[in-house]
Amino acid sequence: MELFLQTLIYGLLIGGLYAVIGIGMTLIMGVLGIINLAHGQIMMVGMYLAWVFWTFMGIDPYLSLFLAVPLVFLLGIFLSKYFLQPLIEKESILPENQVLMTVGIGMVLVELARFIFTSDYKSVETSYSSETIALGNISISLPMLIAFVIAIALTLGLFQLLMKTDLGRSIRATAQDKDAATLMGISSKKITILTYGIGSGLVGAAGILLLPMYYLYPDVGPIFTIKAFVITILGGLGSPIGAIAGGIVLGVAETFGATYISMGYRDAVGLVIFLLVLVFLPGGLKQVLKI
Amino acid sequence: MKIKKLLTILVVVLMMVGINSCGKKETGPIKIGVLLPLTGHMANFGTMEKNSYEMAKDKINANGGINGRKLEFVYEDDTGKPDVGRAGAEKLINVNKVPMIAGGYSSSVTFAAAAVAQQYRVPFLVNTGSVDKITQPEAFNLTTNDGAKFYIYRMNPPVSEYASGLEGLLSQIVKPKSVFIIHENTAFGTKGAKSFAKTAKKLGIEVKGNHQYSAGTVDFKPLLLNAKKANPDMVYMISYVMDAAMLMKQARQIEFTTPKLFVGAGAGFTMPAFKENAGKASEDVVSATLWHQSLPIKGAKEYFDKYVEKFGKDHTPDYHGAEAYSAAQVVADVLKRCNGKYTPETIKKALDATNMMTVFGPVKFTSYGKKIHQNKMNTYVVQWINGNLKLIWPEDLANAKFVYPIDWAANWK
Numbered sequence: 001m002e003l004f005l006q007t008l009i010y011g012l013l014i015g016g017l018y019a020v021i022g023i024g025m026t027l028i029m030g031v032l033g034i035i036n037l038a039h040g041q042i043m044m045v046g047m048y049l050a051w052v053f054w055t056f057m058g059i060d061p062y063l064s065l066f067l068a069v070p071l072v073f074l075l076g077i078f079l080s081k082y083f084l085q086p087l088i089e090k091e092s093i094l095p096e097n098q099v100l101m102t103v104g105i106g107m108v109l110v111e112l113a114r115f116i117f118t119s120d121y122k123s124v125e126t127s128y129s130s131e132t133i134a135l136g137n138i139s140i141s142l143p144m145l146i147a148f149v150i151a152i153a154l155t156l157g158l159f160q161l162l163m164k165t166d167l168g169r170s171i172r173a174t175a176q177d178k179d180a181a182t183l184m185g186i187s188s189k190k191i192t193i194l195t196y197g198i199g200s201g202l203v204g205a206a207g208i209l210l211l212p213m214y215y216l217y218p219d220v221g222p223i224f225t226i227k228a229f230v231i232t233i234l235g236g237l238g239s240p241i242g243a244i245a246g247g248i249v250l251g252v253a254e255t256f257g258a259t260y261i262s263m264g265y266r267d268a269v270g271l272v273i274f275l276l277v278l279v280f281l282p283g284g285l286k287q288v289l290k291i
Numbered sequence: 292m293k294i295k296k297l298l299t300i301l302v303v304v305l306m307m308v309g310i311n312s313c314g315k316k317e318t319g320p321i322k323i324g325v326l327l328p329l330t331g332h333m334a335n336f337g338t339m340e341k342n343s344y345e346m347a348k349d350k351i352n353a354n355g356g357i358n359g360r361k362l363e364f365v366y367e368d369d370t371g372k373p374d375v376g377r378a379g380a381e382k383l384i385n386v387n388k389v390p391m392i393a394g395g396y397s398s399s400v401t402f403a404a405a406a407v408a409q410q411y412r413v414p415f416l417v418n419t420g421s422v423d424k425i426t427q428p429e430a431f432n433l434t435t436n437d438g439a440k441f442y443i444y445r446m447n448p449p450v451s452e453y454a455s456g457l458e459g460l461l462s463q464i465v466k467p468k469s470v471f472i473i474h475e476n477t478a479f480g481t482k483g484a485k486s487f488a489k490t491a492k493k494l495g496i497e498v499k500g501n502h503q504y505s506a507g508t509v510d511f512k513p514l515l516l517n518a519k520k521a522n523p524d525m526v527y528m529i530s531y532v533m534d535a536a537m538l539m540k541q542a543r544q545i546e547f548t549t550p551k552l553f554v555g556a557g558a559g560f561t562m563p564a565f566k567e568n569a570g571k572a573s574e575d576v577v578s579a580t581l582w583h584q585s586l587p588i589k590g591a592k593e594y595f596d597k598y599v600e601k602f603g604k605d606h607t608p609d610y611h612g613a614e615a616y617s618a619a620q621v622v623a624d625v626l627k628r629c630n631g632k633y634t635p636e637t638i639k640k641a642l643d644a645t646n647m648m649t650v651f652g653p654v655k656f657t658s659y660g661k662k663i664h665q666n667k668m669n670t671y672v673v674q675w676i677n678g679n680l681k682l683i684w685p686e687d688l689a690n691a692k693f694v695y696p697i698d699w700a701a702n703w704k
Contacts, residue, residue, distance in 0.1 A: 120564065139545055263508070266505060
């Protein structure tokens with residue numbers, strides 16, 4: 001029972017983080033209609049920024065969220081404005097080419113990181129990195145708990161933005177029907193660029209939350225690009241609530257698989273769920289949640 | 292008309308350059324291919340090995356090169372993936388036309404590349420890839436009598452022998468009754484775990500669990516909780532560097548203090564990045580190793596000091612670097628014995644006759660068991676004591692007294 005509870009809690013905690021990683025991709029998927037294959041690499045940029053702030057200025061990773069995330073947001077704006085937007089504007093270019101462009105962007109980011117920081121592994125060792133909180137017989141790692149709380153806060157914030165503000169309504173409108181939104185006076189170009197920025201900022205934040213408990217090297221991204229992709233499909237393309245549910249389902253399923261089947265099949269568990277969803281629930285969890 | 296004239300001149304110039312470069316070839320550098328993971332999640336190891344190859348090359352060339360010609364290494368990045376490694380080996384052989392390949396880090400990649408080298412009949416000097424089958428001709432549809440047709444040579448011992456140095460420490464000092472094995476789900480990890488389970492059986496140690504994981508895992512706690520529940524006397528881990536650091540960090544987090552020993556099977560556990568990233572949790576962790584700078588080998592200490600001088604205090608080389616450096620020494624020695632003809636066949640003949648001393652120890656390719664062209668070596672045991680990697684076993688070679696018994700709770704406070 002204790003092992004079961006502990007597994008469940010770990011699954012939920014890691015699931016919260018997965019949700020933030022997935023939401024960014026799902027937003028971009030909804031509005032731009034492409035899978036952003038540079039997602040994990042953008043996360044890597046966020047992590048390096050936080051690492052630089054920590055190593056050279058002594059700024060706590062959680063505080064550097066306020067510094068690094070806006071920078072990653074600007075990076076996202078820059079990338080979409082000068083690299084993705086020109087491809088969208090040319091009608092003759094297929095959307096596949098934008099996906100290829102994100103692959104290229106990802107490669108350039110990784111090699112730039114390798115050029116600047118070399119292939120060495122970096123990690124951020126804060127005073128609380130290895131702290132644990134005992135809850136009865138269950139010990140929870142503090143950075144993981146903080147990451148979960150901030151992840152929830154970020155998600156709620158995003159919801160406020162999407163549901164209550166003009167910008168959010170414009171994003172949702174563009175995601176639903178680009179042409180209709182344009183007819184209603186929404187600049188779909190502006191929204192597309194902004195959405196890529198927001199998606200980048202979110203995954204950057206997820207990376208920074210991960211940093212105190214994980215490690216960093218130029219090739220850290222691809223694993224998380226795949227995770228985000230699985231979550232996006234699990235949740236139903238373009239649905240933020242679906243992505244949250246997808247992230248948590250993936251986190252819990254992986255952790256249970258790791259505890260009760262085998263750690264070696266951890267990723268396999270996630271991918272089996274991915275296949276099952278594709279076959280039996282092609283619309284993703286969004287179909288069940290009706291959102 | 293003018294354009295035509297210009298073009299003619301251009302063609303003539305190009306032809307002259309071409310002829311020139313052909314003429315130069317006899318005195319130009321001798322190019323040898325090196326296959327290493329320079330990007331991807333094993334880049335940390337690949338970089339250390341490349342640095343060592345370059346150091347050795349500079350020294351060889353400063354001392355007159357290969358019979359007057361310069362030695363040059365052509366690097367190909369295998370990114371730690373077998374398919375990329377295969378393509379890399381093919382490129383080295385077909386495009387760069389190298390008469391010999393060295394390198395080979397990960398077991399899976401090395402095995403894939405070895406198949407290519409074998410197919411093209413180009414000698415492949417493996418310096419790290421350790422899964423046993425790499426030097427077993429039967430894996431390539433040959434027999435142990437087919438030495439003349441087998442182009443793979445290996446400097447480092449196979450993974451099944453990594454823990455042999457550890458046996459003495461276990462049977463004489465620690466005497467554990469049970470072990471829990473944690474390993475990466477790769478060729479290196481799985482075979483290493485299998486052979487350690489055999490060793491454990493021989494020493495009368497009960498194997499309480501044999502669990503695998505995939506590289507790059509964020510959360511090892513489910514696995515470690517299972518291990519904690521099994522309450523073993525010792526935990527044996529086969530991991531690359533950052534997984535190793537994560538395992539020890541999270542063992543500390545869940546207060547897994549009951550084992551007498553945490554033992555790593557080389558690979559990640561001897562790297563400076565392990566200590567840097569695991570911090571306190573790395574203290575007193577024991578690991579098998581193939582080399583240590585304090586061993587009484589000529590040039591070992593000198594190599595270590597030179598490396599640290601060149602790449603900084605935070606980049607101390609472990610056995611991986613020594614393997615690469617000595618592979619370069621073997622390459623130079625072999626080429627010098629080729630009598631000026633650098634073809635795969637002459638190089639293979641010279642490799643067969645190799646019998647020399649390197650910073651990694653003596654190198655001689657012998658056959659035993661199912662293996663041929665395999666260099667036989669001893670293995671050792673190291674321990675992280677006060678943040679330094681010390682050689683602790685065998686006792687007569689040790690440069691520090693081992694710390695045992697270990698109070699993990701006090702270490703991790």
